[in-house]
Amino acid sequence: MSDRLYVGTRKGLFEITRRPGVWDIADVHFLGDPVTAVLARRNVVHAALDLGHFGAKLWRRDGTEAWREIAVPAFPPKPEDAGDDPHPWTLGKIWNLTPGGADGRLWAGTMPGGLFRSDDLGESWSLIETLWRMPERRKWFGVAGGEQPGISTVLVDPRDSADIRVGVSCAGVWASTDSGATWRNINKGMDNEYMPPEQRGDPMTQDIHQLAHCTASPDVVWCQHHSAVYRSEDAGENWRQLKAARPSAFGFAVAAHPHDPKTAWFVPADKDERRVPVDGKVVVSRTRDGGESFQVLSRGLPQRHAYDLVHRHALAVDDSGERLAFGSTSGGLWISEDGGESWTGLDARLPPVAAVRFAVT
Amino acid sequence: MKGTTVPTVIFTRQLERFVAAPTVEVAGATLGEVLDAVFSENPALRGYVLDDQGALRPHVAVFVDGRPAADRTGLTDAVGPDDEIYVFQALSGG
Numbered sequence: 534m535s536d537r538l539y540v541g542t543r544k545g546l547f548e549i550t551r552r553p554g555v556w557d558i559a560d561v562h563f564l565g566d567p568v569t570a571v572l573a574r575r576n577v578v579h580a581a582l583d584l585g586h587f588g589a590k591l592w593r594r595d596g597t598e599a600w601r602e603i604a605v606p607a608f609p610p611k612p613e614d615a616g617d618d619p620h621p622w623t624l625g626k627i628w629n630l631t632p633g634g635a636d637g638r639l640w641a642g643t644m645p646g647g648l649f650r651s652d653d654l655g656e657s658w659s660l661i662e663t664l665w666r667m668p669e670r671r672k673w674f675g676v677a678g679g680e681q682p683g684i685s686t687v688l689v690d691p692r693d694s695a696d697i698r699v700g701v702s703c704a705g706v707w708a709s710t711d712s713g714a715t716w717r718n719i720n721k722g723m724d725n726e727y728m729p730p731e732q733r734g735d736p737m738t739q740d741i742h743q744l745a746h747c748t749a750s751p752d753v754v755w756c757q758h759h760s761a762v763y764r765s766e767d768a769g770e771n772w773r774q775l776k777a778a779r780p781s782a783f784g785f786a787v788a789a790h791p792h793d794p795k796t797a798w799f800v801p802a803d804k805d806e807r808r809v810p811v812d813g814k815v816v817v818s819r820t821r822d823g824g825e826s827f828q829v830l831s832r833g834l835p836q837r838h839a840y841d842l843v844h845r846h847a848l849a850v851d852d853s854g855e856r857l858a859f860g861s862t863s864g865g866l867w868i869s870e871d872g873g874e875s876w877t878g879l880d881a882r883l884p885p886v887a888a889v890r891f892a893v894t
Numbered sequence: 895m896k897g898t899t900v901p902t903v904i905f906t907r908q909l910e911r912f913v914a915a916p917t918v919e920v921a922g923a924t925l926g927e928v929l930d931a932v933f934s935e936n937p938a939l940r941g942y943v944l945d946d947q948g949a950l951r952p953h954v955a956v957f958v959d960g961r962p963a964a965d966r967t968g969l970t971d972a973v974g975p976d977d978e979i980y981v982f983q984a985l986s987g988g
Contacts, residue, residue: 586953586983587912587942602913602938608946623945 535851537892538868539578540860541568544884546580549866556868558881562600563592570846572630572639573892579639579655581627589626589643593655606641606649606658608665618671620645620681629846629888631687634694642684646673648699650713661713664699669718672737673704685845686744690751690768698769700741700756706769722772726760727805743845744769745789745797748852753794757787757845762799764824775824780811784818786848788857795823798850798873800843800859809840817859819873833876834867841865844887851891860886899975901928905939906982913938925958926969928979943981953984 536551537559545564549556563582569589570581580600582590594600611622625644633640633650641649641658648661664670673682686700695712698719706720723739725732732738740759746768747753756763756772761782763772775782783804790796799818803811810816815834820827835841841861848859857873860866864883867876901922905915914936922928926948933940945951949967956963959977963969973979 584912584942586951587909588945588951590912590941605941607941611947623947623949 534853535856535891535893537573538849538858539571539573539580539888539890539892540858540866540883540886541571541580541846541888541890542860542864542884542886543567546571547881547883549879556877556879558879562594567887569626569887570628570630570641571888571890572632573890574632575894577654578892579630581630581641583626589624591627591655603655604651604657606643606647606660608647608660609662620671620673625681625683628683628685629687631689634689634691638694640687640689640697642687642699644683645681646670646684646701646704648684648687648713663714664707664709664716667716669737670704673701675703685741688744688746688751688754688769691748692751696768698744698746698754700744702742703738703740703759705736705739706741706744706756708769719770720772721770722774723756723758723763724760724774725758742785743787745787747789747794748791750794753789755787755789755797757784757799759783759805762787762824764797773824775820775827777820777824777826779818779827780816780829783808784843785845786843786859788848788850790854791850791852792854793821796821796854796872797824798848798857800848802842808842810842813838813840815839815841815861815865815867817857817869817873817876830873830876832874833869833878835865835878839863839865846888846890847886849889849891852893856891858889858891860889862886901973901975901977901979903928903932903979903981908983909939909942913942915939915942922973924969925956925963925965925971925973925979928973929969954981955984956981 538549540547546562546568548560550559567583569583572579578594592600608622629642631640639651649658651658688698690696708719720736742757752768754765762775762778765772781801784801788798814836817830841863857869862885866879869876904917909915920931957980
């Protein structure tokens, strides 16, 4: 059970802690600076900043020591023969930070689609060249109003840290069973409805908003796709669309229950042109039967003229599966301690929220 | 500096929130040489001004002797010994 939450926003990193029954802001870091990803494990906190003018940066705090700027993932010199590469060989932003299972290992998913690995808690990074130099990578395309594709999710199999899956917006799901030496595009059974008809089923055109797996049963993977909600029981090879999703199938975020492979949460929105909560009501959608049915959870959430959108990394569940939190583009932050049945809003008006993570001890 | 004249590089004060960026006098005949000299003394500053490929970041403005840097990727603009180089941020909102 986690008592500490980190919320990365457009204007800083907010540290929120639980005192008996009440969650409140305990500290504010990097006030004024955009925070794009955060990770808090074993008393070490990483925060990725996107300074706009001055680029993406990575900072680390060990315990109560002062924050320290550490290395940022960097692309190698662009070769002469890469002139027609549609994507820049320059770090746009760090979109997620994921623990790698092995000691000191971290994965960083970035825009424009580079995957980086660190084996020293972020002191140094190396580009996974096999994925970046793959000819198919040039066909990946951009998201989020930008021209750059982004690696939105990295899943590391808890049973084998060499077995990883990355979800790309937009380029489907890619799998490696050898720590990134070789790659395979998986994800059969998805359909991207905004593509031309002959490309809708192509695994490589799938717009993977986010993936989440069940820690205890990691072959069970959930996907919030641009066009639908999917579930896989074979670690992302084959997907089944969950047609019962409601009140809509569009959204960005998904959280998987860490122990129960049949439970997951989504934060749906009116698709796709509007991207606001359906009927102006903020709700969380939960399934507890593997996607056969969904409950629309609204207790404690704004139900009148609420236009909060929840982005990919802004919904989190703790390691108990009981505590959840999500933050919105309007600066709302809600926390549940009962698996999503009821929610309490933080008494604050935060900047737009990009990333929410519970601290893991 | 010991009777010799070398270019002066002045950074926006905005950078001080993140990284030390004092005004420095360093030798160099091109913008690239001057910046290299700055960053060899202060490596943490490099990534704030240049991108992964060594080009000026898109929203960093550089003026050499009052003129905007013309070659933002090769950094070949000539720099005179009396020149002042200003490195600051282009405007943006939000």
